[in-house]
Each structure stands twice: as C-alpha cells, then as structure tokens.
Amino acid sequence: MITAERKPLEELIEFIRPYKRILLLGCNECVTVCAAGGRKEVGLLASGLQMALLKSGSNIEIRQHTLERQCDPEYVEELVPMLDGAEAIMSMACGCGVQQLAGRFRDKPVFPAVNTKFMGASERQGVWAERCQGCGNCLLGVTGGICPIARCAKQLMNGPCGGSTGGHCEISDDVDCVWQLIWDRLKALGQTERYLDIMPAKDWRPAGGSGPRKIIREDLAE
Amino acid sequence: MEKFEPVIVAFCCHYCAYTAADMAGSQRLPYPANVKIIRVPCSGKVDALHIIKAFEKGADGVYVAGCLEGDCHFKNGNERAARRIAYVKNYLEEIGIESERLEMVMISAGMGQRFAQTATEITEKIRALGPSPIRTATAL
Known part of the structure; x- marks a missing residue:
C-alpha cells in the first residue's frame, strides 16, 4: 500500500485559515489501511481543526466525506454536487489523490493533509515498512x-x-x-x-x- | 461569574469500572454528579474519535476506566486503551487542549471505594484546571 502520515495541525491550519467553508476528503484505500486518511482520520482531523480554530477565534465549516478511491476519476466525479459553496478542498489521500482532485476541480484550491511516505507493507499492527x-x-x-x-x-x-x-x-x-x-x-x-x-x-x-x-x-x- | 461545574465524561468498562460504579452506589459512597458515565463493553472499545468528540461537544475532562493490568475480559483491551489515550493526549496538546484533561484509570469490579475516590479526584483536578478552552471559546 501507499503509506502516509498526517501533517502537523499547525501546517494544516495555515492552509485553511483564509477560508470559511472547506471539504475534508478521506480515501477508503491505502491511507485507510495505514490509519492516515480514512473515514475515522477525517473525523478526527475535522474535530481537531475545528477546535484549534475555535480557540483562535475563527469559525470554519468543515464538511467531511470519504471517497472509495481518490485516484480514480469515476469516484472523484461524485464530489461535484458536494462542492457547492466549498471554498477549498483538503485531501487526506496520498499525493495521487490530491493531484486527481486538483486536476478535476481547477477553480478550487486543494491542500494535502498528509505526507505521502512510501510503498510499504505492514510488519505488525501499527508498523509499516518500506518494501518497494x-x-x-x-x-x-x-x-x-x-x-x-x-x-x-x-x-x-x-x-x-x-x-x-x-x-x-x-x-x-x-x-x-x-x-x-x-x-x-x-x-x-x-x-x-x-x-x-x-x-x-x-x-x-x-x-x-x-x-x-x-x-x-x-x-x-x- | 457563576461557579464552574466541570462536565466530565467517563467511559467505563462493563466488566470492571461500570460494576465498580454500581458497587459504589450499593455502598452508598458519594461521588460528584459531574461525572457522566458511558458504559462500554471494554475500555479497548473507546476510540480516539469518541474522546475527541466529547471534547468538541464541550466536555471539560474525559477519562477511560478499564480493568486492572492483566485482568481484561478481552485479553488486552485495557492495554490498547492506555496506548490510545497516550496518543490522544498528544493530539489534544497539538489542538491546544491541556492533556491532563484526559486520563486512563484502572479499577476492578470490586473497587467501589476507588471508583468514588477517582471520580472525586478527577473532578477536583478538572475544576482546578477550569473550563476547557473549547467550552470557553464556544461560549464567546
């Protein structure tokens, strides 16, 4: 699988600070398996961002959604009705997913929420190592x-x-x-x-x- | 300013801490009403998301109460919970919430006294810390 790790919250906050409404997007494939960007991580990040921003006095609407695969145009198409009003997209998928979104939605800024690491295998629960x-x-x-x-x-x-x-x-x-x-x-x-x-x-x-x-x-x- | 009454969410394992809470009740041991108990089948069932959501919804403190070391009904759910708590504590700091607002405690089913004492101690600790920064920000 392609492995990834969430970026520090501080960096992500800087990405979205100018916006009032964003769509936070997870991916059901590799990043779900390596616990970096699946549905659960989307929920955790949305709450984390929401609370951190609230503390600094700003309020932002974060809509959450997780696609079956962000690297496939047929799934990305699903997003069209969801993007109404969203000023920016933050993707928790690997770099392939982020670029797929940026290519499809040219008028929306797309930000990566994770650092894509390597193609790896699971050594044991919670441990992934580079293999290819x-x-x-x-x-x-x-x-x-x-x-x-x-x-x-x-x-x-x-x-x-x-x-x-x-x-x-x-x-x-x-x-x-x-x-x-x-x-x-x-x-x-x-x-x-x-x-x-x-x-x-x-x-x-x-x-x-x-x-x-x-x-x-x-x-x-x- | 009104007196601050902390809201504390306690995720209690059905096989130990929840039974200990019952025991505290049968023994007529008082503990603060600030503690809102949520029964879970095992402390290992408590996900990071449950904890983070509790804080987002305005909890001032959260604790997860599992079985004593080696006594988990599901082998090692309590150890997993403890590791998860350590992870969530780091995330809370990243968000800007004091990590002391989250604790993992271990209580056996017979420890009614310890349940009441823990609930009291945690309530007092959170009272001293004051309202959670999220609750304060939401009230503004």
Whole structure:
C-alpha cells in the first residue's frame, strides 16, 4: 500500500485559515489501511481543526466525506454536487489523490493533509515498512523475494557493503542489512549459487529516470 | 461569574469500572454528579474519535476506566486503551487542549471505594484546571 502520515495541525491550519467553508476528503484505500486518511482520520482531523480554530477565534465549516478511491476519476466525479459553496478542498489521500482532485476541480484550491511516505507493507499492527520503490524492473525473482532497491540504503545490486555488521546496516541498528537477509533466504532456499551471479548496473530509466512514467493498456484505454 | 461545574465524561468498562460504579452506589459512597458515565463493553472499545468528540461537544475532562493490568475480559483491551489515550493526549496538546484533561484509570469490579475516590479526584483536578478552552471559546 501507499503509506502516509498526517501533517502537523499547525501546517494544516495555515492552509485553511483564509477560508470559511472547506471539504475534508478521506480515501477508503491505502491511507485507510495505514490509519492516515480514512473515514475515522477525517473525523478526527475535522474535530481537531475545528477546535484549534475555535480557540483562535475563527469559525470554519468543515464538511467531511470519504471517497472509495481518490485516484480514480469515476469516484472523484461524485464530489461535484458536494462542492457547492466549498471554498477549498483538503485531501487526506496520498499525493495521487490530491493531484486527481486538483486536476478535476481547477477553480478550487486543494491542500494535502498528509505526507505521502512510501510503498510499504505492514510488519505488525501499527508498523509499516518500506518494501518497494516501483523501480519498474522487478528483481525479487533473483534476490530471494527481498528487495535491495527499497531496503538497501545504497541500493546495492551486489551487496553487502562493508557497513553490514551482525545483520544490521551501518545507518542504524534498527535497519536490517538487506543483503544479509537475501543471503539467509537464498541459503534457506538452497539457491546460494545465485549470489555468485554478478548483477549488472541497474537501468534506472524504468524507475523514473527518463521522466514521469505511464502505463497504457491498449485493450482497456478509451 | 457563576461557579464552574466541570462536565466530565467517563467511559467505563462493563466488566470492571461500570460494576465498580454500581458497587459504589450499593455502598452508598458519594461521588460528584459531574461525572457522566458511558458504559462500554471494554475500555479497548473507546476510540480516539469518541474522546475527541466529547471534547468538541464541550466536555471539560474525559477519562477511560478499564480493568486492572492483566485482568481484561478481552485479553488486552485495557492495554490498547492506555496506548490510545497516550496518543490522544498528544493530539489534544497539538489542538491546544491541556492533556491532563484526559486520563486512563484502572479499577476492578470490586473497587467501589476507588471508583468514588477517582471520580472525586478527577473532578477536583478538572475544576482546578477550569473550563476547557473549547467550552470557553464556544461560549464567546
């Protein structure tokens, strides 16, 4: 999922201070799962903003709504009747959702309520960790299902480096050395010979190195 | 100025604190009428949203009363509640509401005396803190 974290209240208040009526929008997808921008977080933020503003003597009407998916035009269209009178939109979705709204509603200011972080997986309840950088050419088939692009601080293709100690990365004891994990996994799979293959330098063009990426499925595209 | 009477919302677990409140009643132990009890099936049921809404609607103080450590009817709902309270306390500070207005307490079903004492102590603490800044701002 795409993970996110709410921005500090102070920053959000500055965004909306000039307005009297805003629409606060959540998203039912990734940001709901990582407890950053789902229906519940929309409720919490609306109350928080309302109270913080009330304290400073201003009153603002905050309408709340949560879309099934903010990154999809068919759901964004639902908002048309709700936008009457709303001077600005604050979105709790990831950056994709925010941009989808900004593209559709060109006359409304759209503000992000969260900082979009990374593509990650849940390690346990309440803990999410980066697992994929969308590099466009997946290596997991040869690295034992563990990604050196997303999980090695140096994105080494042929690791580990000299900073790997006792299974930890030199940047922090809390970070596993991904090449140690890859080695352990290849050993468990009986595929240690794979480790001897030298991987060539990575072509970063599919990773975004040649500009914004797009997927066009001719059979689906209209 | 009229004498300030705090409004305090107490989310009480059905299996412990709520029963303790009953016990306090049977023992004829007085506790302040400022405390409005809401019975919940477990303190772990109390969501951040319930607490924040209580403050938004004008509560001067909120507390969540769960079972003693290790005694939760649902294994660890009280521990979850305690972690949630810590999280909401930070959010309250961010909003500009004193975090002391929110507390987590642990009371067993037999502790009628402790229930009454806790209710009294929290009421006095909130009375000393004065009206919640939200209530004050709404009254203006």
